[in-house]
Amino acid sequence: MTTSIIAIETPSLGDRTYLAHDGDVAFVVDPQRDIDRVLEAAAAAGVRITHVFETHIHNDYVTGGYALAQETGAAYHVNAADEVSFERTPIRDGDVVEVSPELRVRAMHTPGHTFTHLSYVLEGEEPAVFSGGSLLFGSTGRPDLLGEAHTHDLVRHQYSSARRLAAELSDDTRVMPTHGFGSFCAATSTGGDTTASTIGQERLINPVLSQDEEDFVADTLAGLDAYPAYYVHMGPANAAGPAAADLSEPERADKDQIRRRLEAGEWLVDLRNRTAFAAGHVPGTFNFGLDGQFSTYLGWLIPWGTPVTLLGESREQVAEAQRELTRIGIDRPAAAATGRPEDWTDAPLATLPSATFADLAQVRHHRPVAVLDVRRAGEWRAAHLDGAVHLPIHDIVTRMDEVPEGEVWVHCASGYRASVAASLVAATGRRVVVIDDNFGLSAEAAGLPLVSEAEQVSA
Incomplete structure (x- = not known):
């Protein structure tokens, strides 16, 4: 056998x-x-x-x-x-x-x-x-x-x-x-x-x-x-010997409940991919798409114990997110809603402009914009844009006052973390553009000057 x-x-x-x-x-x-x-x-x-x-x-x-x-x-x-x-x-x-x-x-x-x-x-x-x-x-x-x-x-x-x-x-x-x-x-x-x-x-x-x-x-x-x-x-x-996950369907949230939860400072998490979120979302909601390390980054950033409402395109999407969260000890969502952003609010939808590194290179010729790099410290040390502000994504919630004033262009390595961070920054009322692009492939190719730690040390 x-x-x-x-x-x-x-x-x-x-x-x-x-x-x-x-x-x-x-x-x-x-x-x-x-x-x-x-x-x-x-x-x-x-x-x-x-x-x-x-x-x-x-x-x-x-x-x-x-x-x-x-x-x-x-x-x-x-x-x-x-x-x-x-x-x-x-x-x-x-x-x-x-x-x-x-x-x-x-x-x-x-x-x-x-x-x-x-x-x-x-x-x-x-x-x-x-x-x-x-x-x-x-x-x-x-x-x-x-x-x-x-x-x-x-x-x-x-x-x-x-x-x-x-x-x-x-x-x-x-x-x-x-x-x-x-x-x-x-x-x-x-x-x-x-x-x-x-x-x-x-x-x-x-x-x-x-x-x-x-x-x-x-x-x-x-x-x-x-x-x-x-x-x-x-x-x-x-x-302590944890019990099995409770994967029963969470309470359904209507527009009024979503509004009340937002006003109470709870986290309302939009599970759609960053392209869909950028096109239109409920103002004040955060984008943690299921197409990336959803539970890792949500669990990392959320103040522990904050109620979470999940907003998804379908019940299947909400169920997947709920399963992910139970794995890190967020046992039950406070509520959930499915459908489109228009089903979740009567307020005008917010958008999140997206761009490429080539767009950033062009914009810099015409007006000053702040660049926020939300990658990890090791990534920053290896290479980063000259003049960028470094604020690792896991610090974005507690160090929001360090985000530059004015128009802020946010980037990571490929776009997922940038969208998460940009949604958090945008919820504070700042003007934000998310760079949905590959840093390693596109930043230098766009003519943007890069700096590495080794170059800084030698200088």
Whole structure:
């Protein structure tokens, strides 16, 4: 009987859950909050889930592990050293779990992402390691999520853990990380192919397996950038044993309720893509399109606990957004509305002018405009427009008074974050243009002068 491993993707968070089975029974590693996806995958494969494994107490999402174990009766394996408030099946370094004769799982202590992080080795003829936030494709999990006081210890643990995996596992062992597919839990960009990897491939491409320790530590620490503010809420939620997501339909909001919620300072989030939002939207609403990292950026920017009303083109769009939000602990939208902006307000619709970098180059010849760059610090250091103001998107809400006066042109790397930020700025009454264009391909080509940190230092 062969072993199958099914990866269940969560692209908006850059994470993966795994369902491994032998055709009869299955185990799950690092399930997301919306466990219906895991249950459907198990049902489609015709298998019973008997064991659930957590690699660590997650910082980037609310786990579905506890709820899945409760639903299926599976043993819930969580590190014995983790302080949790629920009953679990404690597991430690070296413990072996016989899920079935074909599914033999060995725990390995691989600290670095957290102090108690475990990886799980599926032994046998086709070995695999579920490496969680330890060894990623071309990278490692970031070591700073437990606070600055622990970062220097954890980055060295991460180095040792990756080296242990490489030393003890065969080159043909498949690497199955939870993070690293756009997740902010990765220490550096994973880059390249993220479909599959092995220990042997990681030996060739992963810096942690080619650099000496001091170089790895220095490069990792230098590459760390900001991570989403909502992360601080995830660990406590996961240690408490969160319930399954409530995906029932939210209350429907009419025009009057939408107006009242806006007046109360609540967040009304337009889920449509940035082109549709730019063409017409309810004044005061914010654009977090479902075509990007919706939950990551909404969770990062919103003052935690602020009621959220979702505005979408269809019930399906609202349901997708609601599912995304439950994964980061925003359990229930305050309300929702569907249709067109004309269905949501009697007031005249607002528009958000959009442009390209070539348009910016032309405009600068005729009148002064402020340019607001909302990319992350690392992107800014690599190259930015001469004269631009840098205000990372995650700071835009708390530092709105630093947005320049007058007409403001907002850009990021490709347009998604620029639209989010521009909608927030526009809601304050400022004149805003969103640059919906690719910075890397178009800014310099348009003749706009660029500056890099290296050039600034040499000057």
